[in-house]
Amino acid sequence: MKVDSYILVSHSIAIHESSLKGHRNKMIYSKHNRTNSETEVSMTAFLRWAGSKRQLLPTLTTYWSENFNTYHEPFLGSGSLLFSLSPNKAAGNDLNKDLIQMYEAVRDNPKETYREALDLEVTKEVYYATRGVDPRELDPIKRAARFIYLNRNCFNGIYRTNKSGKFNVPFSGKKTGSLPSYEIFKNASKQLRRTRLTSVDFEEAIINDIHENDFFYLDPPYISRDKRIFSEYGPECFTEDDMKRLIDCTDEINKRGAFFLLSFAECDRTMNNLSRFITKKVETRRVIASSSKKRRIENELLITNIDFDIKKTAGSDL
Incomplete structure (x- = not known):
């Protein structure tokens, strides 16, 4: 860890420790005077993620059946559909090892990870100091907390690295909202304990794990005119050959x-x-562009072999 980055982050935490401790205790530990609606938090994703399908969940969830066996998501990202469906048995994969390591920390130590992320003050100075820390020099909990903090406060929830593999997305300001509640992290931890996590190429994750009556949700990074719309995981990501x-x-x-x-x-x-296969078009709003004027309503394709009418695999005779 760089000394100057460590000093800046530690100094910021020390200055605000008193107020944050009270805030943390209120959010994590206080169980008095809660209504049922406050304690019953639905399963939901806790990350901001460019390309997330959160707004399409009402449509996407209709493709799932409790009669399916294992739920698979080889491009996990924020896991919006996984957390929304909350399947009993799942497999989640992503090429982004930092993302998977973060999920492992939330799975195993949700309270500690949440407390570490909550302790980081949302300011430009602390953001860039935290971004400058080498995550390889942190323990798994602090590494996960750094990932969550940067994700919450970076521009548009984009995960982008430079050629050296260092996260380089700028600070978004204080427009991104506060960290989701601890209850959401705790519920996510429960789902992650029912989910086998891997970080391999998507083809390996799919081909080596296909079983009859399994369900695969495939949500790859976008490509446009043979190029990626934005650099999700570094200089090379999802290409025409990958498609x-x-x-x-x-x-x-x-x-x-x-x-x-x-x-x-x-x-x-x-x-x-x-x-x-069966194709459907749905409208979605792209939010990657930096200018709100460029955030247009566009069509998303939903392609499946699930036939709602005859309840069998479409295209089986092809």
């Missing part, structure tokens, strides 16, 4: 008697390559 591999995976899922739902930005090439 071809993912299409091959959908065929394999279908062939082995499992089910999938693929969500992707509307693209004629994608529609043509997956025309043998």
Whole structure:
């Protein structure tokens, strides 16, 4: 850890320790005078995430059935659908190792991780000092807290690294809202204990784990005109070749008697390559652009082999 970064962060925590302690105790430990609605917090994602499908959850959740076996999400990200469905058995994967390590810390130590993240003051100075800390020099709980803090306070919830693999998204200001409640983290921990977490290539996560009647939610990073819309995981992310591999995976899922739902930005090439499956267009608002004037309503494709009418795999005779 860089000495100057450590001093700045530690100094900020020390200055605010008294007020934060009371705030923390109020949020985590106080159970007096709570109504049922305050204690019954629904399962929800706790990260801000560029490309999150949170706004499409009312539609996405209709594709899930309690009769499915394992829920799989090989592009986990914020896990909005996973946490919303709260399946009894799940597998979550993401190429972003820092993300998966954060989920492991929340799974194993939700209270400690939450307290560490809450202790970091939301100021520009503390944000950049925290961003400058080498996460490899932190223990798993502090590393996870750093990830959560930066995610909450960075621009638009984007995860982007430079060529050296260092997170480099700027401070967003105090417009991102406070950290979600501890109850949300505690409930997330419960779901994560029912979820097998991995950080491998999506094809490996899919092909090696297909079982009959499993359900795969496929939400890859967007590509536009053969380039990524934004750099999610560094200089190289999701390319046209990756999309071809993912299409091959959908065929394999279908062939082995499992089910999938693929969500992707509307693209004629994608529609043509997956025309043998059932396709639906839904509207969504893109929020990656820095200017609100550029945040347009666009179409999202939902492609699946789930036939709601006849309840069997679509395209099985292809």
